[in-house]
């Protein structure tokens with residue numbers, strides 16, 4: 001590299017795109033390296049996605065699970081933090097292009113960590129009617145629809161119109177992977193445990209939560225016995241689990257799940273991942289879900305100065321299977337990319353990335369979870385306590401972790417989640433937030449979100465998105 005050849009003349013310029021788990025861990029692992037680092041993200045915060053569903057159902061506030069990137073990296077004088085939208089990468093000129101002002105950031109080394117959005121499998125028109133859960137805006141949008149549905153029901157009854165039990169909201173969660181399972185359980189919980197004490201005109205305990213999975217089982221990445229436990233547990237919470245059952249229509253009047261029409265149903269999407277379009281625009285080979293194919297050291301073929309990590313990377317394990325879209329994969333890859341940049345700067349060869357698989361877990365409502373750590377399976381309350389400890393440990397990195405812990409514990413023990421303020425979030429009045437909308441008729445993809453990718457039994461410690469903390 002020119003920068004290294006010049007030695008002290010100029011420090012290498014490293015640009016990290018995206019401050020999610022992959023980008024942030026890369027940036028942190030470059031501390032003390034002889035580089036000038038710029039980290040760019042379209043938001044001003046690092047987001048702890050695993051707890052997004054708790055924001056969506058009003059248990060946690062956005063600030064509980066997001067921290068300003070500047071704050072996290074405040075002690076790093078070598079780091080420039082930019083909030084900007086990345087339009088693309090010019091691999092030949094080695095610049096990151098920003099939008100809308102068309103400015104450019106030159107780099108000597110680049111870490112691409114732009115994550116993924118939802119996959120609507122060619123039916124992007126469904127997104128407005130069945131929003132997914134990836135960002136704070138998504139979570140607040142879901143919260144808006146959820147709480148708005150009950151506010152609308154109360155208002156209807158106040159008008160003197162008795163709609164009977166038909167006016168209880170119907171929620172459809174599309175996709176039986178971890179996000180769908182966690183969201184469905186949380187929706188049923190908020191209706192039956194919390195709103196039941198507060199809403200008068202309708203009976204929240206009669207709220208229908210339908211979880212539609214096109215494949216034969218929930219949580220397909222876990223053992224079949226855990227899938228079965230998950231189904232039974234969710235049904236006990238009041239979730240209607242529909243397996244081998246695709247959503248076939250989504251329109252303004254409702255949702256069709258298999259052959260059942262659910263008029264006025266409100267849909268949420270948890271059925272798949274599509275890697276950032278910045279990756280597919282690179283003009284290089286991509287794997288399933290638009291993930292960028294990388295060499296074993298995570299570099300881009302033909303571009304040893306570019307590393308791709310996290311949900312955007314199409315890295316494979318030793319058997320050639322795509323690694324799952326999980327926080328620990330992104331974290332480990334971010335650290336690996338940083339280590340490979342250090343090796344390149346030192347004139348040493350790079351090394352292949354090896355994923356250390358620590359297992360998987362998902363919560364099922366308020367006090368149960370499934371945990372799979374290699375051959376070890378833990379379910380129920382013990383599993384939930386395990387999940388809780390892992391996530392609290394993960395939150396330890398956040399400045400306000402004690403407050404978050406108190407806030408969270410209070411919401412759980414007193415069943416009084418407090419983050420339920422409706423405001424003019426997107427200009428859409430809550431009353432209009434329900435319903436689906438016109439859309440094409442196709443089956444939803446099976447297997448839930450792409451956290452369901454791995455094809456082998458996980459090993460080792462329980463997988464957690466931990467390590468965010470300082």
Ligand SMILES: Cc1cc2nc3c(=O)[nH]c(=O)nc-3n(C[C@H](O)[C@H](O)[C@H](O)COP(=O)(O)OP(=O)(O)OC[C@H]3O[C@@H](n4cnc5c(N)ncnc54)[C@H](O)[C@@H]3O)c2cc1C
Pocket residue numbers: 017018019020021022023040041042043045046047049050051052053084085086087113114115116133134179276278309310311312325326327328330361451463464465
């Ligand atoms: C609801 C949900 C729950 C999850 N639960 C778990 C769990 O329990 N355990 C687990 O291990 N994993 C979980 N995951 C998966 C995990 O969060 C992801 O695998 C991980 O966040 C991927 O890290 P990343 O750095 O690749 O992408 P991200 O964390 O998504 O970060 C990408 C960053 O890039 C930024 N960005 C994107 N495009 C642009 C652009 N054009 N310009 C500028 N900035 C841009 C984004 O703002 C974001 O900050 C969950 C995911 C979701 C959505």
